[in-house]
Amino acid sequence: MKSASRQSLIYDYIKKHSEVSINHIAQYFNISPVTVRRYVDKLEQNGLVSRKYGKALIADNSKAELSFYYRSMKNEENKQAIAQLALPHLLRASSVFLDASTTVLELLKLLPHSHALTVYTASSVILSYLKDRPNVTLFIMGGYLSHTDGATLDSETTVNTARQIFVDAAFISCGGFSAEGFFDNATTGIEVKRIMLQNSVHNYLLADHTKFNSNGIFLVDTWAPIQTLICDASFGKKTERLLETKDVEIEYPKAGSRNIPL
Numbered sequence: 001m002k003s004a005s006r007q008s009l010i011y012d013y014i015k016k017h018s019e020v021s022i023n024h025i026a027q028y029f030n031i032s033p034v035t036v037r038r039y040v041d042k043l044e045q046n047g048l049v050s051r052k053y054g055k056a057l058i059a060d061n062s063k064a065e066l067s068f069y070y071r072s073m074k075n076e077e078n079k080q081a082i083a084q085l086a087l088p089h090l091l092r093a094s095s096v097f098l099d100a101s102t103t104v105l106e107l108l109k110l111l112p113h114s115h116a117l118t119v120y121t122a123s124s125v126i127l128s129y130l131k132d133r134p135n136v137t138l139f140i141m142g143g144y145l146s147h148t149d150g151a152t153l154d155s156e157t158t159v160n161t162a163r164q165i166f167v168d169a170a171f172i173s174c175g176g177f178s179a180e181g182f183f184d185n186a187t188t189g190i191e192v193k194r195i196m197l198q199n200s201v202h203n204y205l206l207a208d209h210t211k212f213n214s215n216g217i218f219l220v221d222t223w224a225p226i227q228t229l230i231c232d233a234s235f236g237k238k239t240e241r242l243l244e245t246k247d248v249e250i251e252y253p254k255a256g257s258r259n260i261p262l
Contacts, residue, residue, distance in 0.1 A: 006031075007039050008187045008218050014040075014049055019057045048217065076106075078208035078232040083107040085230050085251050086171065086206055093168040094118060097196040098126050100189055101173030103206045105129065120165050122158060122192055139165075141192065162195040170200035174207050176214030177229075179239050181222040182207070183214075190220055197225040204228045209235040209252075223248050 010029065014020055022040065026033045040056045043049040050057050083106040090096065090107060094116075098104050100123035108129055111117070119130060122141040130136050141158050172193055175185035182205060184190055197203050205226050212235035223246045231252040234240065240250055 007042065008190060010036070010039050011043055011048060011218075012187050014043075014056045015058050019055055021055050022051075023054070025056065043217075074102075075208050075210055078210065079103045079106040079206075081232040081253060082206045082208060082230050083110055085253070086204060087111075089169065089202075089204060089228070089230075090117075090171065091115065093202075095120070095167040095169075097121065097165070097167050097170040097172075097200060099123065099170075099172040099193055100125065101206070103173040103208070104171050107171060107206070118167075120167060120196070122189055141165075159191055159195065162192045162199070165196065166199045167196070168200070169202045169204060170196050171204045171206060172197070174205060174211065174220060175217070176211045177205070177207050178213050179242050180219075182220050182226075183218060184220055185217050187218055190218060194221055197221065202227050204230055206230050209233040212236060212239070 006029065010025060013025065013028065022033050022036050025040075026036045029036070040049060040051060043056075044051060044059075048059055050059050079102065082103055086107050087110045090111065095118040098108070098119055098121045100121070105125060108126065113133060114135060116135040118137040118139070119126070120139045120141065121127065124140075127138065127140050130138050141161050174182040176183045203226050205228070207229065209231055223243060226248055228249045228251060229243065231250065233252055243250060
């Protein structure tokens, strides 16, 4: 199991129980207490858990899991610029996976009402926005609902459903990205997102330049499954050139782009 995946699972386990001993976590995941402490230390550094008397306690999630509507107000102009660039790609696809991000919601606001599209999503917000579109065939991936961001949690049912879905394109966002890959600040939907990136013909990552080198908590993936990164501005020529060597096409408005010195 990948280290990032195990860290996500450990966080979810602590979150489910609110308080659990290090030894109990070690027994449950069949790993050593030393390894558990290493994961818990990283979670503690990011303000997600705290340690006390050999136990891991869930911390205030407000830092890591901001509400969907609060996030939708952040960097709104940047998201709108990204949406404008992403719209032609969306219109060329007949079936898509859409994650539960506010940037993807901005993209949908530009979708013509007459456009025919098949949409797969685990987001109740996306469902609510598209449910009255007569030309949109909408499939919601079932599972328990996260009240934080309106996405279904990565239950066994949701994950198994995702494995059977194949689409022309996936449009996702992230909490941060760097030369190594892209990250989210919550575990909700990560596993489904990974699966759909494998089951999509073309993957678009929508991320504004302020997320570059932002310290995300949970690694979603490396750049391997991403074909196109759509950004609102240039975020660093050195990293852009590196991503191009990984066959990642980068799109951003050339006029008015903000170049960051090397």
